[in-house]
Amino acid sequence: MIIRKLILKNFKPYFGQCEINLFDSTRREQNLTLNIGPTNNGKTSISEGIMWCLFGEEYKSNWSEFVNNLARETELEKKGREVNMSVTLEIFVSGNVYSIIRSGDYDIRNDKQSATSPSIISNGTPIDEDPEEFMNQHFVTLNLMGYFIFDAEQILKYFEENQEKAIKDSIDKIVGVGMFDEIVNVLNLVIDKYSIQEATLGKYIDTTIPDKIIGIVKDIEKKELAIKQLIDENAKHRSAIATLFSKGSPSSEEQEIASLLDRKLQLNQNIKEIKEKFLTTTITYDDGTEDKLIENIYLLVLKNVLLHYKTILEKEKVTKNEFETSLNLLKRTLSSYKGIIFENQYLLIPKSAQIELEQLEKIDKLEFSKDEGDRLQFLSLLTREIKKQENAAATFEKIQELYEPLRSEFISIDNRISRIGSEVANEMIKEKVIRYQALQKQIKENNGLIREIRDAIASLEKEKNESEQKKEHDDQSIEGKNLCNKRIELCKKLISVTKAAKKEFMKDLLNTVNDYSSKFLQATIKDKNRFNSIKVSDDYILTIKDKNGVILKQSQINTGTTQIALMAFFFGLSNYLKKKIPFVIDNPLMRLDVGHDRRLIEQLGKLDDQIIMHLIPSKEYSKDSYAYFRGSINTQNWIKKELKPGGEYEVSTVEKKDSTKFIEFDIEAL
DSSP states (O other), X not given: OEEEEEEEEEEXXXXXXXXXXXXXXXXXXXXXXXXXXXXXXXXXXXXXXXXXXXXXXXTOTTGGGGBOHHHHHHHHXXXXXXXXXXXXXXXXETTEEEEEEEEEEEETTTTEEOOOOOEEEETXXXXXXXXXXXXXXXXXXXXXXXXXXXXXXXXXXXXXXXXXXXXXXXXXXXXXXXXXXXXXXXXXXXXXXXXXXXXXXXXXXXXXXXXXXXXXXXXXHHHHXXXXXXXXXXXXXXXXXXXXXXXXXXXXXXXXXXXXXXXXHHHHHHHHHHHHHHHHOEEEXXXXXXXXXGGGGGGXXXXXXXXXHHHHXXXXXXXXXXXXXXXXXXXXXXXXXXXXXXXXXXXXXXXXXXXXXXXXXXXXXXXXXXXHHHHHHHXXXXXXXXXXXXXXXXXXXXXXXXXXXXXXXXXXXHHHHHHHHHHOOOHHHHHHHHHHHHHHHHHHHHHHHHHHHHHHHHHHHHHHHHHHHHHHHHHHHHHHHHHHHHHHHHHHHHHHHHHHHHHHHHHXXXXXXXXXXXXXXXXXXXXXXXXXXXXXOTTOOEEEEOTTOOBOOGGGSOHHHHHHHHHHHHHHHHHHTTOOOOEEEESTTTTOXXXXXXXXXXHHHHSSSOEEEEEOBTTTBSHHHXXXXXXXXXXXXXXXXXXXXXXXXXXXXXXXXXXXXXXXXXXXXX
């Protein structure tokens, strides 16, 4: 790429339109363009103009500060409002000429600036390619552009103040070393997060739960075995009862008892059938739907509670106290009601009763909502529940009508056998009745034990279910812990990979930069044996080695050589970017003595890149230095500043000079 010219309009000290030629195609073999002028004459403004043209607000957000003061004043005198500022950068790329134009309007009366964007023209017409894509293709980012357009004086000063930081920052800009460190930091934060999560999950895991479940299962098995033994024992007792009394006995009392026991067996069978019917009986509701009676057995004890609620909710205004009293009544009723005794069978409240309790507990919310719709909706619910209760009670009553006579007869048989035993004179029969009563008592006690054991089993089953739920939760926690640990290990691997990638990037960059910088140093320094190569280490320390690879102490290196080494490193970084962008360098020779500046100038003249330099007369541009430049000069410009009529504003102008002749100047007049 070649920068052919720069056109500044109302930009900083340049009033109106100023065209600056930066490349003479007739001298294309020479690569150095010299812009010479005293300090504050507008040399640095050329660099700033190029940067603003390329990057606009990204480079200078309040770009209105760049607007020329005389242009502002002139517009105000004309009663105008806006000043137009523009920069045109004309470049030569791959055989084509392109003009990059950025223009902005500044409202001087309201202190407002327009937004700007670049437009790109070739052969008088805008290019088809998107301007941003064109810029990305041919230039680097704003940060990296600082390696092509820079002030050598400021860079050397920056490097000398904190060489390690300067080198680290420069490398970071090019390869994003900081990005690797940031990735590692983020991954460490992720590891911390998963470590906390893993510790939290582990905190509530009960490692005793599996053994506890095994213990409960064994306990249940023991109790079930005990029930089986009691049932077997009762079966033996019933067999013994069956052989106690005979219908063929000569005793009429024994014959009667034998007949009563036969009837009792029949009653037991009839009661068993009623039980089975009870378990399968359905309740039919007014809407035609059906429910099993056993699943709604809780309704039998809720009639008064439901009616009480209905009375409460039918009132227009309900106090909080009335609600709480009603709710407590319901809770007490349900908690005290464990089941219905139905011929030694323990009927527990089914889960539907608990669901109903949750339904009814909505009354807690109703008391605060004061929503008439909620009150009426809940009243409707209670009315429906009362109707269900009435149907359930009616169905249950029919079953009771079948059951009660059988139950009464069952009790009367035992009473009759007891009377016979107490009244009979036959001692043998009396003994048999006593034996029968003892067996019956044992059966009853065994049945009581069976109920207690079944209650205990029910409690154990509940505890087992709760433990299994806890174990399931613990298993999920363990799975979560394992997942956290896997993710932690993955993050650690990513950290390792990231550090390795950083190391490889650094290795590639430093090898490339060190090689280029060393060649630049050897071509620039006189004593090539003593100052042979440059090496920047992994910890960002720049050292100079002799031909034997020995690192020289700082005391062995003069200031000029150090400055050349730093410049060499900077050119090495620019070369690493692999972009053929012209260099624009301000104050390149300010800090160098005669011997060093000669060798630097000669080396710059040998580079393939176009180099535009801003030089100060006498300090950097003299007859001596011109002699070094002479063979490499492509273009020479003289930049001067003069007062406009009225003497209030100074305006810079640029005059193209003969590249083959030294520009004469009066140092006293500058």
